[in-house]
Amino acid sequence: xxxxxxxxxxxxxxxxxxxxxxxxxxxxDQSYGLFWYKQPSSGEMIFLIYQGSYDEQNATEGRYSLxxxxxxxxxxxxISASQLGDSAMYFCAxxxxxxxxxxxxxxxxxxxxxxx
Amino acid sequence: DVKVTQSSRYLVKRTGEKVxxxxxxxxxxxxxxWYRQDPGLGLRLIYFSYDVKMKEKGDIPEGYSxxxxxxxxxxxxxxxxxxxxxxxxxCASSLLAAMDSFGGYTFGSGTRLTVV
Numbered sequence: 001x002x003x004x005x006x007x008x009x010x011x012x013x014x015x016x017x018x019x020x021x022x023x024x025x026x027x028x029d030q031s032y033g034l035f036w037y038k039q040p041s042s043g044e045m046i047f048l049i050y051q052g053s054y055d056e057q058n059a060t061e062g063r064y065s066l067x068x069x070x071x072x073x074x075x076x077x078x079i080s081a082s083q084l085g086d087s088a089m090y091f092c093a094x095x096x097x098x099x100x101x102x103x104x105x106x107x108x109x110x111x112x113x114x115x116x
Numbered sequence: 117d118v119k120v121t122q123s124s125r126y127l128v129k130r131t132g133e134k135v136x137x138x139x140x141x142x143x144x145x146x147x148x149x150w151y152r153q154d155p156g157l158g159l160r161l162i163y164f165s166y167d168v169k170m171k172e173k174g175d176i177p178e179g180y181s182x183x184x185x186x187x188x189x190x191x192x193x194x195x196x197x198x199x200x201x202x203x204x205x206x207c208a209s210s211l212l213a214a215m216d217s218f219g220g221y222t223f224g225s226g227t228r229l230t231v232v
Contacts, residue, residue: 004158006158009156033213033220035220037223042225043125043204043225043226043228044223044224044225044226045206045208045221045223045226047220047221047222050220091158091159093159095213100172101213102147102164102166102210102212102213103149103161103164103174104220104221105161106151106158106159106160107158108156108157108158109158
């Protein structure tokens with residue numbers, strides 16, 4: 001079965017600093033997709049970034065980048081130059097053949113708090 | 117602006133009541149999902165539908181049922197609400213994903229259900 005592990009329940013960072021949120025995954029699939037979502041206190045889930053298992057380069061979207069280390073099965077999210085508005089829950093997720101390819105499996109999340 | 121709309125942000129229901137949570141998407145997505153979110157447990161899949169009148173159980177279907185009579189609408193039904201169903205419920209939709217395609221979700225803003 002596929003599994004996502006986020007070992008950091010909470011992280012603190014000062015404004016303008018970079019922060020890395022950890023995500024490791026477990027799968028026997030060769031083809032899979034990895035996602036990061038942000039959930040502010042308002043509750044909606046916002047898609048941040050996607051990495052396909054065959055993508056050789058790390059995905060980047062503005063201040064977000066995904067540090068993809070396939071051999072270590074890790075997909076850490078790096079937020080550069082943190083802003084107060086980055087304070088939120090962050091979820092790592094994946095899909096693959098074992099989840100029927102259509103469904104996402106989510107980790108337990110990391111709460112990020114950005115201080116001034 | 118494309119969206120997934122959940123009919124209620126907050127609901128309070130009594131134990132034993134039949135509860136309907138409604139979700140509508142305007143993106144012509146094939147897949148629709150219901151998740152519940154609890155602190156420390158992340159998002160857990162309740163039910164999934166990949167077509168009208170088609171449904172598949174997720175990881176925690178007990179105590180829930182679903183209905184998808186039209187492509188755009190996916191309803192979650194709590195047949196007899198219990199206090200342990202107090203949670204945040206998130207609806208999502210996605211296009212039918214191929215092995216190497218994106219397959220990410222668009223989420224609704226969530227329904228926070230309290231059963232008393």
